[in-house]
Amino acid sequence: MYQSPVSRLCSALRDVSALCASSLRQQPHHSPVRRRALPQPVLGSLAGLGCCHSLAGWIGDGQAKAVPSSGTAPAAAPAVGAAGTGARSASRAVCSMGNSTSRLYSALAKTLSSSSTAVSQHQEELEASDHDQLDPLDPKDLLEECQVALQERPARLRREFVGLRNGFSSQPQPFRVMQWNILAQALGEGKDNFIKCPVEALKWEERKYLILEEILMYRPDVLCLQEVDHYFDTFQPILSRMGYQCTFLAKPWSPCLDVEHNNGPDGCALFFLQDRFQLVSSSKIRLSARTLKTNQVAIAETLQCSATGRLLCVVVTHLKARTGWERFRLAQGSDLLRNLETITQGAKVPSIICGDFNAEPTEEVYKRFASSSLNLNSAYKLLSEDGESEPPYTTWKIRPTGECCLTLDYIWYSQHALKVNSALSLLTEEQIGPNRLPSFNYPSDHLSLVCDFSFNEDPDRLL
CATH class of the missing domain: 3.60.10.10 (Endonuclease/exonuclease/phosphatase)
Structure with a gap:
C-alpha cells in the first residue's frame, strides 16, 4: 500500500546503504575500488546481476530486474545504431556503472538521502534540491542502457x-x-x-x-x-x-x-x-x-x-x-x-x-x-x-x-x-x-x- 515519500525514500536509502556496505565488505581494505569491464556475453544476462550493473538497479524500485531485449531503435534516435553497434555502445554505459560502489550508485544514495531530508521539511525544497552537486547523468549513456535492457522486446515503433x-x-x-x-x-x-x-x-x-x-x-x-x-x-x-x-x-x-x-x-x-x-x-x-x-x-x-x-x-x-x-x-x-x-x-x-x-x-x-x-x-x-x-x-x-x-x-x-x-x-x-x-x-x-x-x-x- 501507499507509503509517504519520506518513508519510501528512507526505505530505499536503507536498502542502498545495506547493499553498498555488503559490497564494500567484499573489497580488500588496502586497495581502491576499481571499475571492471564486463565481458560482452554478460550483456545478455543483466537480469542476473545483483547490483547496479543495469539501470534497473537504481530506477524506481530497488528490486527491479533488467530485461534484455533486441529491438531496433527508431530513426529519430541518432545515438542508437544497429543492434550490434547498440550493444557495443551499451556495454560502455553498463560498465561505467561498475559495481555497487560506482559513481552512479553512490550518487543515487546521496540523492535519496538529500531528498528524504527535504521531503520531511517541504515538498518544494525537495523539488528544488541542489542536484548540481551530484554527478550529472549523460542522456546518451542512459538511452544506451535502456536499449540494453530492452533487447528482447519487439522493435520500437518508428516515428518521424x-x-x-x-x-x-x-x-x-x-x-x-x-x-x-x-x-x-x-x-x-x-x-x-x-x-x-x-x-x-x-x-x-x-x-x-x-x-x-x-x-x-x-x-x-x-x-x-x-x-x-x-x-x-x-x-x-x-x-x-x-x-x-x-x-x-x-x-x-x-x-x-x-x-x-x-x-x-x-x-x-x-x-x-x-x-x-x-x-x-x-x-x-x-x-x-x-x-x-x-x-x-x-x-x-x-x-x-x-x-x-x-x-x-x-x-x-x-x-x-x-x-x-x-x-x-x-x-x-x-x-x-x-x-x-x-x-x-x-x-x-x-x-x-x-x-x-x-x-x-x-x-x-x-x-x-x-x-x-x-x-x-x-x-x-x-x-x-x-x-x-x-x-x-x-x-x-x-x-x-x-x-x-x-x-x-x-x-x-x-x-x-x-x-x-x-x-x-x-x-x-x-x-x-x-x-x-x-x-x-x-x-x-x-x-x-x-x-x-x-x-x-x-x-x-x-x-
Missing part, C-alpha cells in the same frame, strides 16, 4: 518529425516540447482493464525502460507528463541529474490509492532544462468547477528563454475523464483559462498548454480554448491537409466496454508569439497493431506529442 510549411523561422534556437500521459502504473495494472494487453507488458520493471527511452529519444527542452505515480523514485531523481528542473502536483484523491500495492497518488509533472530556461514563477492550481474544488490539477510556470530573453508560460494539466462529464470539463477548463489570464498578464506572456483534456474536438471545453483571449491554436492541427483538423486519435485502447479511438491530448500555443516548426508524426493503425495500446513496444495507452517551437520575431504585429 514532419516540418510544417508555415513553421520555419529564422530563430537560431528552437525549443522542443513533449506532452504525454504515460499511464499511471497502479491504474495500468489495477483498474484500466486493457483486455488485449498482456499482463507482462504492464509490469513497471519493463515499462519504465520504454517510458524513459521515449523521453531520451526526443530530448525535450520542456516535458509535460500526466498520470505520474513514480515521480519521487524515478522521474525526479533521474531527470534532475540530466539538468531538468522538476515540479510535481498530485491529485488530491488519486484513484491510484484504491489499488493494492500502489506507489502513491498520481499527478501532473513539469520538467524543463535549466540550460535553456530559467524559472521566473511557478503556480500549482487545483482546478475548480464553479465553486467546487475538484480532483484535477494544473502546474503553470513562467520561464525565461536563455537564448532570447523572452518569457513563456508553460502549463500541464489533466481534466476529468469519462463521458457524461462534459460540463464538468468545461468548468475546469474555464477555471484554468481564468488563472492563466492573470498569470500571463492578459496574454502578454505567450503560453504553451499541454494536457490530456479527456475531451474530443467537438466538446465545449475544446472550443473554449480555441476561442479564448489567449489567442491559442492547437499545434497538431497543423499536420492536417487544411491545417484545421485534429489528428484522428491520440489514444487507442481496448477495454471490456469496447474499443476506444479518440483525440484527447493537445499542445495549445499562443499563435501570435510562437511558431510550430515541426511535429512528431503519430503512429499508424498498422504500427499500433490489432491489440492496440499499451503493448510490448509502447508503454502507454496515449501517444506522446512532440513539437519544435520558436518565438516570432515581431509578436505584436500579429496581435
Whole structure:
C-alpha cells in the first residue's frame, strides 16, 4: 500500500546503504575500488546481476530486474545504431556503472538521502534540491542502457518529425516540447482493464525502460507528463541529474490509492532544462468547477528563454475523464483559462498548454480554448491537409466496454508569439497493431506529442 515519500525514500536509502556496505565488505581494505569491464556475453544476462550493473538497479524500485531485449531503435534516435553497434555502445554505459560502489550508485544514495531530508521539511525544497552537486547523468549513456535492457522486446515503433510549411523561422534556437500521459502504473495494472494487453507488458520493471527511452529519444527542452505515480523514485531523481528542473502536483484523491500495492497518488509533472530556461514563477492550481474544488490539477510556470530573453508560460494539466462529464470539463477548463489570464498578464506572456483534456474536438471545453483571449491554436492541427483538423486519435485502447479511438491530448500555443516548426508524426493503425495500446513496444495507452517551437520575431504585429 501507499507509503509517504519520506518513508519510501528512507526505505530505499536503507536498502542502498545495506547493499553498498555488503559490497564494500567484499573489497580488500588496502586497495581502491576499481571499475571492471564486463565481458560482452554478460550483456545478455543483466537480469542476473545483483547490483547496479543495469539501470534497473537504481530506477524506481530497488528490486527491479533488467530485461534484455533486441529491438531496433527508431530513426529519430541518432545515438542508437544497429543492434550490434547498440550493444557495443551499451556495454560502455553498463560498465561505467561498475559495481555497487560506482559513481552512479553512490550518487543515487546521496540523492535519496538529500531528498528524504527535504521531503520531511517541504515538498518544494525537495523539488528544488541542489542536484548540481551530484554527478550529472549523460542522456546518451542512459538511452544506451535502456536499449540494453530492452533487447528482447519487439522493435520500437518508428516515428518521424514532419516540418510544417508555415513553421520555419529564422530563430537560431528552437525549443522542443513533449506532452504525454504515460499511464499511471497502479491504474495500468489495477483498474484500466486493457483486455488485449498482456499482463507482462504492464509490469513497471519493463515499462519504465520504454517510458524513459521515449523521453531520451526526443530530448525535450520542456516535458509535460500526466498520470505520474513514480515521480519521487524515478522521474525526479533521474531527470534532475540530466539538468531538468522538476515540479510535481498530485491529485488530491488519486484513484491510484484504491489499488493494492500502489506507489502513491498520481499527478501532473513539469520538467524543463535549466540550460535553456530559467524559472521566473511557478503556480500549482487545483482546478475548480464553479465553486467546487475538484480532483484535477494544473502546474503553470513562467520561464525565461536563455537564448532570447523572452518569457513563456508553460502549463500541464489533466481534466476529468469519462463521458457524461462534459460540463464538468468545461468548468475546469474555464477555471484554468481564468488563472492563466492573470498569470500571463492578459496574454502578454505567450503560453504553451499541454494536457490530456479527456475531451474530443467537438466538446465545449475544446472550443473554449480555441476561442479564448489567449489567442491559442492547437499545434497538431497543423499536420492536417487544411491545417484545421485534429489528428484522428491520440489514444487507442481496448477495454471490456469496447474499443476506444479518440483525440484527447493537445499542445495549445499562443499563435501570435510562437511558431510550430515541426511535429512528431503519430503512429499508424498498422504500427499500433490489432491489440492496440499499451503493448510490448509502447508503454502507454496515449501517444506522446512532440513539437519544435520558436518565438516570432515581431509578436505584436500579429496581435
